[in-house]
Amino acid sequence: MKYLFFECLHKLKDERALVFFRIASYTGERKGEILGLTCRDIDFDNQTICFNKTLVELSEGSLCINPTKTDKSKGVISIDNGTLRILKNGNVL
Numbered sequence: 001m002k003y004l005f006f007e008c009l010h011k012l013k014d015e016r017a018l019v020f021f022r023i024a025s026y027t028g029e030r031k032g033e034i035l036g037l038t039c040r041d042i043d044f045d046n047q048t049i050c051f052n053k054t055l056v057e058l059s060e061g062s063l064c065i066n067p068t069k070t071d072k073s074k075g076v077i078s079i080d081n082g083t084l085r086i087l088k089n090g091n092v093l
Contacts, residue, residue: 015086022083023049029077032056036065042079042087050076 009018023034032054041050053065 019083019086022086023079026080026083027051027077030054033068042084043076044084044088047079047081047084048076049079 006018006022009021020034023029023037024031027034027049029051033051035055036053037049037051041052042048043050052068054068056064056066058064
């Protein structure tokens with residue numbers, strides 16, 4: 001079922017949504033941690049993503065990057081080849 005979802009996103013040519021949902025699906029990370037990712041957090045050689053910060057919306061509506069809530073939230077997670085390929089080819093982070 002999830003592959004059908006990814007096929008639909010691919011057809012829409014929305015690489016940002018495709019990468020977001022692939023990372024969410026394959027890592028289980030929360031939205032804020034995924035949206036806080038930068039290019040420096042991706043290790044293409046070791047096929048990992050380092051989650052070390054989170055994007056939060058402040059009460060007045062502005063966005064801010066904060067450290068993760070706990071040290072336990074920080075982590076390096078392996079990522080699949082398909083998502084890495086999309087990240088390499090696109091300008092999504």
